[in-house]
Amino acid sequence: MEQTNIIEFKGIHKTYDNSVFGIEDFNLEIPKGAFVTLLGPSGCGKTTLLRMIGGFELPTSGEILLHGKNIGELPPNKRPINTVFQKYALFPYMNIYDNIAFGLKLKKLPKDEIDAKVKRVLDIVDLEGFEKRKVSTLSGGQQQRIAIARAIVNEPEILLLDEPLGALDYKMRREMQLELKRMHEELGITFIYVTHDQEEALTMSDLIVVMDDGLIMQVGSPEDIYKRPENAYVADFIGESNIFTGFMTGEHEVTFCDTKFPCEETNEVGTKIDAVVRPENIHLVAEGAGNFDGTILTSVFKGTFYENQVQYGKYEIEARSDQPYSTGDVVGVAIAPNAIHLMAYDMTKNHYEGVMNAEYKVEFEDATFEPDATKLFAGSSIQDGVLVGRDKKPLDVAGTKVSISFESADADLSDVPDTGIVNGYIASIIYKGDHYSYTVRSENDWDYYVNDDDLWNVGDYVSVIIPTDKITYRVVR
Amino acid sequence: MAFTRKQLGIPYALFLLIFVVLPLLVVLYYAFTNGSGQFTFENFAQFFTNGKALGTLLYSFVIALITTGLCLLIAYPTAYFLAKGRIPHGAAWLLIIVLPMWINFTLRLTAMKEILSFLEGNLAYHPFLNTIIGMTYDFLPFMVLPLYNTMEKMDHQLIDAARDLGASDAVVIRRVMIPLSMPGIVSGVTMVFLPAMTNYVVLDMMYNSTYIMGSLIGSYFSAYNWHDGSMISTVLLLLIGLLSWISKKAGADTEEGGAIL
Known part of the structure; x- marks a missing residue:
């Protein structure tokens, strides 16, 4: 062409x-x-x-x-x-x-x-x-x-x-x-x-x-x-899809839904990934014959197939079948290696979204951040502790959504709890030649990507330190 | 209590009968009778042989034509910019244009007279010009409103489509905007031209010595010449009927109707 x-x-x-x-x-x-x-x-x-x-x-x-x-x-x-x-x-x-x-x-x-x-x-x-x-x-x-x-x-x-x-x-x-x-x-x-x-x-x-x-x-x-969608947005927007967050746990081996799956695609061991599996590529088989067993939540007739919701632990999986199931049926869930499409997370940056409170601080589930509010709102300044606009009238900014982002390279780890802005357990490690790339998971299940020179172990309880001048804030419109 | 549609129509039908049909019959009676109450075509013949009457008819026609043309020229772009929201506070501007309609028009004309005499020194210097200014000022809102209504509903995609197909701005105006706003133009012209034909108050107040149709009729009636006055009214009525029929036909030809005020 x-x-x-x-x-x-x-x-x-x-x-x-x-x-x-x-x-x-x-x-x-x-x-x-x-x-x-x-x-x-x-x-x-x-x-x-x-x-x-x-x-x-x-x-x-x-x-x-x-x-x-x-x-x-x-x-x-x-x-x-x-x-x-x-x-x-x-x-x-x-x-x-x-x-x-x-x-x-x-x-x-x-x-x-x-x-x-x-x-x-x-x-x-x-x-x-x-x-x-x-x-x-x-x-x-x-x-x-x-x-x-x-x-x-x-x-x-x-x-x-x-x-x-x-x-x-x-x-x-x-x-x-x-x-x-x-x-x-x-x-x-x-x-x-x-x-x-x-x-x-x-x-x-x-x-x-x-x-x-x-x-x-x-x-x-x-x-x-x-x-081969490149990111979760495309995978979700185009067609029906199951998107599971997981990690590479081996060459051609990925772990999601607490289960190891062999897969055709691969990525560096330890990389956090989103695995996309289309419902038509998930096969429901006899109990014990699949990768794991789940329980049928619903089974709906769609004309040429049945659409089933399968519960497995805290995960919900959408799968298609030729035959109907009843709620409560225990089935095996089988996913073939070529049915799994992997999308790597960008682990060099961290993005979160918080909400501004009346004290001009940004509240996020894990922590509260203190941005310079005058830089967030163009033309504003602080007068007697109150944020005012160009016209010197107080601005009502409580409830404004603010995105918080920082580079993984700017963050550090400490083993002394509460020295940093948030505490969590190390969920994965990738060795990058001259440093390690860590994923730290907080109590609220948020992941923080941190590059650190020291070697930690999976499961270590650490505190994530981010220098305040390295955090970028932006008003979400 | 429920009324049928027929019952609800009774008050209006009565009003129509007493204030429209009966006076018309009276006018017709006087138009075709002479002083002794005999049927005659003499009044009719006299109107068309009377140079002054025909001259006044022509004069009225010219004034109405110029007034309508000026109103259209001013109102069309005004309505377009107001309707398409190219200017901030469009609704407020529209209100300013419509507002004079709520003020008694002799009052408005008196004000206009003051301004004109201030500018011209004496109104008698430019009676024709003053008449046109007064008429245009008086009738402008009646042209803006129907145009505004059609243009507000105009599908802007059609203008885009024409430009997309290679039309220049001039072609867009001629081939798309004018046909689309035709219902508004027709009703605007109807609402300005016909009243302008007979409006003699403006002429009176602007010291225009030349008679217009309305004042000609008035002069016959005040001289107790009911028969000739009625004849002129009848002729004028026929003329207006003819013009509304033409404009109605023009309106029906434009497929996308609506907005006839």
């Missing part, structure tokens, strides 16, 4: 005056001729990016390149790009022919050429002979086809589709998904599709960009995204 990029986002930033939402440093390359889907929940910035390609919104900073040329300032009518809008956006006072011919007439093409082109696209969208119909006499699905026809008749280099199937019913949506895929193959142009529907993305795309909160979570083929 050709590997030239038709669109490139370079360091795109977008901020709004009156909104907390924004896009920060967005970089993406879209290969020519591909069917690319921007997938994410509403408010993740996917539609904003699409509107930037279309020219309806300008990035605050950064460049959008079309064939390597910056098109940032080009108005929409000067771009070789057409859009299929969410609610079709057909002109209600024109008939179907005039709607489709709108762009062609502006280009001053001869009438017989326009006629031929309109006829051809109506053929492509399977609505032959609809020229004279009024928009209001068409069903939602037909209107959507006309909207597509109106866009592709201009032979754009890129077709943008903004959740075009959102308003259709389930069956129609399924049909249109296949139809769009067929059209993409037939036309050979680049499709950039925006949706929050993961099934739609998996069905149609060559490339999926999973987004959350203005950030790219993963870019990959549908298979990559489904089978």
Whole structure:
């Protein structure tokens, strides 16, 4: 396949005056001729990016390149790009022919050429002979086809589709998904599709960009995204999944749910991981025949399979089966080595979230932190022990969520309890050549990653010391 | 106690009968009779042979046309910016525009007169201009409101779609915004043009010596010439009926209806 990029986002930033939402440093390359889907929940910035390609919104900073040329300032009518809008956006006072011919007439093409082109696209969208119909006499699905026809008749280099199937019913949506895929193959142009529907993305795309909160979570083929999610967010967003936190306890051996599993993938021994197992890859077998035995909580018929919740100690596992079970049945849970996908934790950083109290301290389950409140809120200062804004009026900041983060390299361990900010037991050790990477688990089950030169043992009770100037605080919006 | 729809309609039907249908019949009676109560077309013929009456009709028409055009020119962009929220406190601005409607309009015109005489020295220097200013000022809210209503409901995606398909700003206005706001334009024009044809208070107050249709009728009635006055009223009524029929047809042609105030 050709590997030239038709669109490139370079360091795109977008901020709004009156909104907390924004896009920060967005970089993406879209290969020519591909069917690319921007997938994410509403408010993740996917539609904003699409509107930037279309020219309806300008990035605050950064460049959008079309064939390597910056098109940032080009108005929409000067771009070789057409859009299929969410609610079709057909002109209600024109008939179907005039709607489709709108762009062609502006280009001053001869009438017989326009006629031929309109006829051809109506053929492509399977609505032959609809020229004279009024928009209001068409069903939602037909209107959507006309909207597509109106866009592709201009032979754009890129077709943008903004959740075009959102308003259709389930069956129609399924049909249109296949139809769009067929059209993409037939036309050979680049499709950039925006949706929050993961099934739609998996069905149609060559490339999926999973987004959350203005950030790219993963870019990959549908298979990559489904089978090899890079982080817990993607694993959870795409399809049903069981995500278990555990540790590597050997070469090709992982421990989660208090059980050792052989697995095909591997990572450094001692690494904290999230293991992703899809429900369809967990097999329920006879008692004693699986990796461990669990008790059935619920078993629900889903048409082609039964969906079972299995309880094992404090863990709950979702598994599919061909046969129904009754609540209380004891079953063996079997997970094959190739069904386990491992995602390593980033153990170089620690992130927590606390809530600010009335004394401007940040309370977290394990400890209370004391940030400099004036640095958290721009323009504020302390007057007589009260935090005030620029206008010298007291700020009500109690209840504000604050993220707390520090580098593992900045933290130290001590065997004297309460010398640090939190106490816990060492849960795992990885030797990193010149230092050890420790995971310390607190009473409340929070993990702290600490790099230390000294050797401790798993199970040692230690205190985690973090120099106050090494902790970064940020208001969570 | 439950009323049927027919019963609830009785008060209005009575009102209609006494204050609309009966006076109309009286007007028609006088229009087609002479001093001795005999049926005649003489009044009708006289109106169309009377140069002064026809001149006044034309003059009224021109004043109404200019007033309507000016109102449309001012109200259209105003309504657009108010409806699309491009300016902060849009609702407050709309209120400021609508507010004069709540004040007695002779009072408003008196105020306007003071301002104009201050600017021009003497109102008599520019009677035509003053009339147009007064009329436009008086009728502007009636144009802004229906336009604002249609534009507020206008789907902005259609404008995006047109630009996406290659339309420049001028094409967007001509091919998308004007067709979409047509219901508002039609009702705005109806609400300004027809009353402007007969409004003679503004002319009176602005010292415009030339008669407008309304004052012509008034002058006949005050001279106890019921028959010619009624004839002019009838002609005017037919004219207004014709114009509303045309504007109604224009409104029906724009598929996306609504907002006819």
